[in-house]
Amino acid sequence: MKNRVLVIGDIHEPCSRKGYLEFCQDIYEQWDCNRVVFIGDVVDWHGISFHARHPEAPGVLDEYQLAFDSIHRWYDIFPEAKVCKGNHDERIIRLAETVDIPAKFLRNYEEIWETPGWDWVFETTIDNVYYFHGTGFGGLYPSFNVARSMGCSTVMGHVHSVAGIKWMVGPLSRWFGMDVGCGIDDKKFAFAYGKHMKKKSVISCGVVIDGMPYLELMPLEKFKR
DSSP states (O other): OEEEEEOBBBBOBBBBBHHHHHHHHHHHHHTOOEEEEOOOBOOOOOOEEEOOOOOTTHHHHHHHHHHHHHHHHHHOOOSSSSEOOOOTTTTTHHHHHTTOOOGGOOHHHHHHOOTTTEESSSSEEETTTTEETTTTSSSSSSHHHHHHHSSSSEOOOOOOOTTEEEEEOOOOOOEEEEEEEEEEEETTTGGGGGOOOOSSBEEEEEETTTTTTEEEEOOOOTTOO
């Protein structure tokens, strides 16, 4: 059986875009997918950010409960998935490290979010395609730059304003970089820092069929035909 992978972009719960879950569910069914990869930043953790916090944002416990409820909407639809750990997902671990709390005293992600069917990983490979969040990488073609340096097809998220597929072909092989965009709501408190930016988030997801990439943009009223 071919691997038909749905790749869900950054959702930063509880700040995902209205309708993005249903859009991803529709794409999963339309493409007859049989595997799911969350590309990272499933949660935002604005309350424990290392940057300035929005004064109207909920406190840490309230944000956790809002994110927990939102994540379980996704979990109900996609009970089995690979989840690439993003830099926002890791905020709670990074904060613990700043006060010298060893990892052995912390709960793992499956326990924190009560998602036993989700395998939280840093990276995963399916059909020789490398999936990871993309922490530390940026630019106009983030995933392609990674793919070119590693010499293998790469799928990543992390850069909200970039989505697309770019190929490189040599005499003996070909590989691609796919940036899957994201599923966030730019108007939510967590993204207030970018309200004056001209480049906005690309609301989309990816599909990889037996190692071949496809990008699906979510229809939005402003651009919808």
